[in-house]
Amino acid sequence: MADTAANPAGGAFGALNGLKVIDLTRVLGGPYGTQILGDHGAEIVKIEPPQGDEVRDWGPPFLEGDASYFIGVNRNKRSLGLDLSKPEGREVLLRLLDGADVLIENYKPGTMERWGIGYEEVLSKRFPALIHCRISGFGGDGPLGGFPGYDAVIQAMAGMFSINGTPEAGPTRMGTPLVDLGTGLYSAIAILMALFERQRSGKGQYIDMTLYDSAVALLHPQAANYFLSGKTPVLTGSEHPNITPYDKFATSTGEIFLAIGNNRAFERFCTEIGRPDLPADARFSSNGERTINRPALRAELEKAMADVDGKALCERLLALGVPAGPVMNIAEVFAAPHTQHRRMDETLDAYRGTGIPIKFSRTPGSVRRTPPKFAQHSDEILAEAGFSAEEVASLKQGDVVVTKRRQ
Numbered sequence: 001m002a003d004t005a006a007n008p009a010g011g012a013f014g015a016l017n018g019l020k021v022i023d024l025t026r027v028l029g030g031p032y033g034t035q036i037l038g039d040h041g042a043e044i045v046k047i048e049p050p051q052g053d054e055v056r057d058w059g060p061p062f063l064e065g066d067a068s069y070f071i072g073v074n075r076n077k078r079s080l081g082l083d084l085s086k087p088e089g090r091e092v093l094l095r096l097l098d099g100a101d102v103l104i105e106n107y108k109p110g111t112m113e114r115w116g117i118g119y120e121e122v123l124s125k126r127f128p129a130l131i132h133c134r135i136s137g138f139g140g141d142g143p144l145g146g147f148p149g150y151d152a153v154i155q156a157m158a159g160m161f162s163i164n165g166t167p168e169a170g171p172t173r174m175g176t177p178l179v180d181l182g183t184g185l186y187s188a189i190a191i192l193m194a195l196f197e198r199q200r201s202g203k204g205q206y207i208d209m210t211l212y213d214s215a216v217a218l219l220h221p222q223a224a225n226y227f228l229s230g231k232t233p234v235l236t237g238s239e240h241p242n243i244t245p246y247d248k249f250a251t252s253t254g255e256i257f258l259a260i261g262n263n264r265a266f267e268r269f270c271t272e273i274g275r276p277d278l279p280a281d282a283r284f285s286s287n288g289e290r291t292i293n294r295p296a297l298r299a300e301l302e303k304a305m306a307d308v309d310g311k312a313l314c315e316r317l318l319a320l321g322v323p324a325g326p327v328m329n330i331a332e333v334f335a336a337p338h339t340q341h342r343r344m345d346e347t348l349d350a351y352r353g354t355g356i357p358i359k360f361s362r363t364p365g366s367v368r369r370t371p372p373k374f375a376q377h378s379d380e381i382l383a384e385a386g387f388s389a390e391e392v393a394s395l396k397q398g399d400v401v402v403t404k405r406r407q
Contacts, residue, residue, distance in 0.1 A: 014041025015363040019195075021045065022096055023077065024084075024105035026053040028151065028177055029211065030135050031073040032184030034104060037191070038076030039356050039365040045096065045381055046077040049084070052374045052405040063350060066371065072353055073184075074371040080382070081375035081402035088400040090117055096385050097127055102191055104133040108148070109140030119206045131194045133187055133207040140208075149211045151177040158215035159233075163222050166237040183214040244290040248327055249301060251310030259323040262287070268320045272313065273304045375403045 019042040023034045026048070038044040046053075053074075059067030083089045094117070097103060103123070105112065112118050112134075119132045137149020152173050155161055160179070165172030190207045198204060216223075221242055222233040233241060238257070240246035245266075248257045260266050263279065263286065270278045278284050278300060283293040290297055305313070310326055317324040328336070334345050344355035351370040358365060378401055382392050395401040 013368065014039070014365045015360055017041035017363070019043065019102070020100045021102040021104065022047065022093070022100045024103070024107065025135060026106065027055050028069075028073060028180040029183040030104055030106045030187065031055075032181055033135075033187040033191075034077065035073050035075060036184070036188045036358075037102075038369075039367070040358065040360075041363070041365070044077040045100075046074065046079045046372065047082050047084075047093070047096075048079055048374060050081060050399075050402045050406040052081070056374065056405075064373070066373070071351065071371045075348075075351065075353060075367055076369050077372055078369070078377035078381055079372035079375055080378045081405070083400050083402055084115065086398075086400050088395065088398060090115055092382075092387075092395065092400065093117065094126070095387070096381070097123070097130065098385075100127070100130065101195065102131045102133065104135070104187065104191070106135040109134070109136050109146050124204065124206070128203060129198060130204040131191060131198065131207065132204070133191055133194075133209060135183060135187055135209045135211070137210060138212045139210045144212070151180040151211070154179045154211045154215045158212060159219060159222070160215060163219075163233050163235065165235050167235050171235065178218065179211050179215045182218050183209060183211050186214050186217070239294070242291065243287060244294050244297060245301060247298070249298075249305055251305050251308045251313065253310045253312075255327040256305075256310040256314050257325055257327055258317075261323075265322045266290070269317060269322050269324075272316055272320065272322075273301070273308065275300065275304050374405050375401075378403060 016037055019037065021034060021037055021042050021044050023030065023044050023046045025031055025034065031046075031053070034042075034044050034046070053070060055073075056066045056070045058069040061068050063071060082092055084093060113121065117123060119134075123130055123132055136146075137154065138144035138147050140146060155173055155178070156171075158179070160174060161171035164174050187207070187209045190209060194205055194207060225231070225233055225241060238248045240259075243259070243261055245258045245260050248255045258269070260269055266284075267276075267279045270276055278297075282289065284290050284297055314324045314326055333339055339345055342355065344357070346353050346355045346367045348367050348370055351367075353367070356365040356367070379392060382395075382401070383389075387395075392401065396403060
């Protein structure tokens, strides 16, 4: 895939232009977080192990040998293949960290320390302004400290399976890797917080991010309900545990989803479907009553909408300020006019990916580089860090700088 220096927005390359990030992460959470930073102008140097980022193989589908899973979270980065298990590789890393703002990695806790480049012992002293973010499954201590963690395993252990799915189907993994993506988002936020604090103190710091903590933090409103009621949340399918009607309903043209959170919206909705009498029914007069009497209300609404054009109904409801929308598949989403209008379907050369959700007025993000091939930018990254051509050749000869993925 090609790189481009073009910035469709013009001007500086985003709000983070000038920020240098050394990215040692693989798989999903870390790469997703660094892609966010890269989208907004940060320089991301992705250092891959000799085997490469394993998600390059997580397909099909593939483009030029790289899986969609990799392509989806690695744009706006440059790639360097480096063997950090060798002392010479660690010396290269230290030279790259000179002048860097952020180091982010997701090695097993203790790995960096075993290599003699831990934050407390080495990095904080050699690079006092460096922000070091570590992502792990469970952290380095505690009953589960040091154990590996993958998104679905953490979903199961953090209670997400227990609140996702229908009573008939049973606990179910969420279709998107919410834990990984959430951890990437939390990590990007944490890095920005640390950068903000560094403006006052002049000091870097260590950030300890875990998939487990992020998953637990995402348990709203189920955790809040449990804390207040003492009752363990159960499977509710697509229903909301606190709001009614907040669920999907069948219509003559397909399923729609209603998210009606107050009485005024409920009254407008009922009038639109030809049942203006329902809000006056004592069973449905408030959200609390509607939630208690949910089965009875669902029966009335299903009957009223059985012959309704769902898409047209949603358009009318939205115009009335009532949240509703058709249940669409992924192909329909990216064909939708609003998706295109909001530039949430980006292309660059052979690359196609989701757009940038953060819309700045002066310093917009941009897709400037397609996801890199393995070690694609090794020579230029090392040259920029002051390595001579002879040093680079020697590092390649010693298989410290790796130009072809090992099997």
